[in-house]
Amino acid sequence: MRDGTEATPRVYGRISAVMYKVTLNAKRDYATLHHHPWIFSGAIRDVDGQPSIGETVEVCSARGDRLGYGSYSPQSQIRVRMLSFDPRVPVDADRISNLVAAAVARRATFLAPASPTNAFRVVNAENDGLPGVTADFYDGFVVVQLASAGAEYWKQALVDALMKHVPGCRGVFNRSDVDARAREGLVFERDCVVGPLAGEEPPEFIEIHEGAIRYLVDVRKGHKTGFYLDQRDARAAVGSFAQGADVLNCFSYTGGFGLAACAAGARSVTHLDVSADALALAKRNTELTGCTGTACDFVEADVFKQLRLYRDQARTFDLIVLDPPKFADTKAGLMRASRGYKDINLLAMKLLKPRGVLATFSCSGAMTTDLFDKVCAEAAFDAHRDFQMLARTRQAAVDHPVALSFPEGLYLKGLVLRAMD
Numbered sequence: 111m112r113d114g115t116e117a118t119p120r121v122y123g124r125i126s127a128v129m130y131k132v133t134l135n136a137k138r139d140y141a142t143l144h145h146h147p148w149i150f151s152g153a154i155r156d157v158d159g160q161p162s163i164g165e166t167v168e169v170c171s172a173r174g175d176r177l178g179y180g181s182y183s184p185q186s187q188i189r190v191r192m193l194s195f196d197p198r199v200p201v202d203a204d205r206i207s208n209l210v211a212a213a214v215a216r217r218a219t220f221l222a223p224a225s226p227t228n229a230f231r232v233v234n235a236e237n238d239g240l241p242g243v244t245a246d247f248y249d250g251f252v253v254v255q256l257a258s259a260g261a262e263y264w265k266q267a268l269v270d271a272l273m274k275h276v277p278g279c280r281g282v283f284n285r286s287d288v289d290a291r292a293r294e295g296l297v298f299e300r301d302c303v304v305g306p307l308a309g310e311e312p313p314e315f316i317e318i319h320e321g322a323i324r325y326l327v328d329v330r331k332g333h334k335t336g337f338y339l340d341q342r343d344a345r346a347a348v349g350s351f352a353q354g355a356d357v358l359n360c361f362s363y364t365g366g367f368g369l370a371a372c373a374a375g376a377r378s379v380t381h382l383d384v385s386a387d388a389l390a391l392a393k394r395n396t397e398l399t400g401c402t403g404t405a406c407d408f409v410e411a412d413v414f415k416q417l418r419l420y421r422d423q424a425r426t427f428d429l430i431v432l433d434p435p436k437f438a439d440t441k442a443g444l445m446r447a448s449r450g451y452k453d454i455n456l457l458a459m460k461l462l463k464p465r466g467v468l469a470t471f472s473c474s475g476a477m478t479t480d481l482f483d484k485v486c487a488e489a490a491f492d493a494h495r496d497f498q499m500l501a502r503t504r505q506a507a508v509d510h511p512v513a514l515s516f517p518e519g520l521y522l523k524g525l526v527l528r529a530m531d
């Protein structure tokens with residue numbers, strides 16, 4: 111099983127003898143011609159036949175040119191997700207396997223003996239040519255999230271490919287309990303989409319490391335696939351401002367930024383989160399890493415309220431991290447989300463000591479870099495303080511790449527700001 115050479119042939123999703131054909135509207139083929147992987151329902155002129163959920167369709171321009179192949183999703187606004195932009199390269203289990211192998215090859219540095227970490231993203235969905243497929247590697251175990259009709263359709267091929275191509279892969283675990291599946295008309299109930307798919311079952315906690323920092327990852331109950339691998343570069347950026355600092359790590363989850371600050375010689379770190387479970391793990395991670403030189407505090411509270419409490423207590427910090435959950439899922443929710451971002455940023459800016467540093471993030475895809483800059487600038491204005499931008503961060507490079515043809519792939523934005531006085 112491990113090398114994918116077992117004798118019994120695998121049964122993949124039905125490969126139809128009749129290839130369904132999707133024809134685009136005139137003037138609506140620009141995106142597909144430029145390798146954008148999404149085809150919205152409004153761009154489609156007609157569909158030949160009745161492809162069912164996840165089945166492969168041939169995509170043609172209004173003139174009848176074949177543009178490639180994608181997975182059909184009858185219920186989603188994103189009606190087709192492209193898996194091949196080459197009419198000569200059909201979509202079958204081999205194609206899926208090749209896409210996985212290519213994604214793994216791009217991450218060779220993470221698998222090299224000198225790698226500072228044993229945890230990284232193996233497949234970054236659209237950006238690696240596999241729409242809706244996320245796969246994260248945690249010390250030998252791969253955790254997948256299959257969020258689209260096509261991803262689910264090719265599940266077995268994907269699992270086999272991961273077992274075969276990821277060196278040292280001991281098992282593949284499913285964490286497809288994502289809301290996006292509902293929009294696709296896929297089963298999303300936790301009981302049905304969380305569990306082992308191949309190989310060994312992961313232990314209750316998988317221990318990973320990033321340099322000297324050690325984290326326990328709960329792949330069954332943790333957020334997303336268990337850990338925020340996407341903030342790796344930002345953790346390093348925060349560490350570079352942490353020496354001797356009193357740090358407030360808001361939305362701490364299992365400690366991420368706070369541990370990076372400890373490792374960089376922070377004087378104190380206060381982790382703040384509403385989740386007792388997350389804080390308990392943050393504490394265990396602190397002990398595991400051995401952050402003895404830093405005074406660590408774990409506060410279970412709502413960030414919106416706690417920042418106001420600190421304000422009333424006139425408590426101040428040298429370095430504040432704001433890494434909230436997604437406030438906006440869609441463009442429609444953006445106004446409300448902007449108010450939320452402005453509120454916490456304004457409060458945090460007021461709590462900074464002179465020349466203090468704020469590392470602030472937004473993982474809402476709908477929030478653009480420009481809008482996030484503007485929200486932060488307005489927060490600074492209302493806080494009556496001037497700031498300098500020291501750095502911009504984004505989701506970790508190399509293992510969370512953004513396809514140039516798919517700007518939507520950039521979802522995580524960060525700013526490191528320093529109060530001028």
Ligand code: SAH
Binds near residue numbers: 361385388412
């Ligand atoms: N910074 C973390 C990831 C943050 S995930 C890391 O790098 O690992 C978002 C976290 O915010 C979750 O742990 C969630 O429990 C917490 N959270 C959500 N809403 C909150 C609120 N209003 N107050 C405090 N914590 C909140």
